[in-house]
Amino acid sequence: METKVIKLNWDENDITSELHEHIKENPLRLKWSIVTNVEQHLPKDNIEKEKGFAAKLPRIDLRLVTINSSLEYEYHMEAKNLKEKDSGLKRRYIDTGINSFVTHKYENGCLLGYVLEGDLDKTVNGVNKLLKKDERELEFLKPKPYHFHDKYYESEHPDNMVIKHFMFDFTSLNSA
Secondary structure, three states: OOOOOOOOOOOHHHHHHHHHHHHHHOHHHHHOOEEEEEEEEOOOOOOOOOOOHHHHOOEEEEEEEEEEOOEEEEEEEEEEEEEOOOHHHHHHHHHHHHHHHHOOOOOOEEEEEEEEEOOHHHHHHHHHHHHHHOOOHHHOOEEOOOOOOOOEEEEEEOOOEEEEEEEEEOHHHOOO
């Protein structure tokens, strides 16, 4: 993302679209036989199929798929914009990000946090403060080492669920 194309006033779908283009252009994607798309419907068995049912299906922001022999593997990414001093965006990160994985609305994937204003570490601390307010301290985002990304966190949830969080600090791009 060094091209500094991303603007700090973009919606999360705009940033995800740009990220998707970078993934598509990466030569390793073809070597690893990865197909990617944005805004993927996730079919659910408990939705009655009547006129308009597809509009009610959950949609994940970014999907990666690889097929190896007779196996297909899907990985889902849900993206959320974040700002250090915007508790509404941090609340949305919890309510429509973390909780979507905890409730199994989304499965087999991770969260992408797009930090657009302020300090990344303070923004993550703000998410944790809201989790504390909700009496969910055990679910705090904790920094973990990850050799491909330096702002990587994990959170632990009931039933031994672990959610991966990749934070992207776009404030350093100065491209607003």
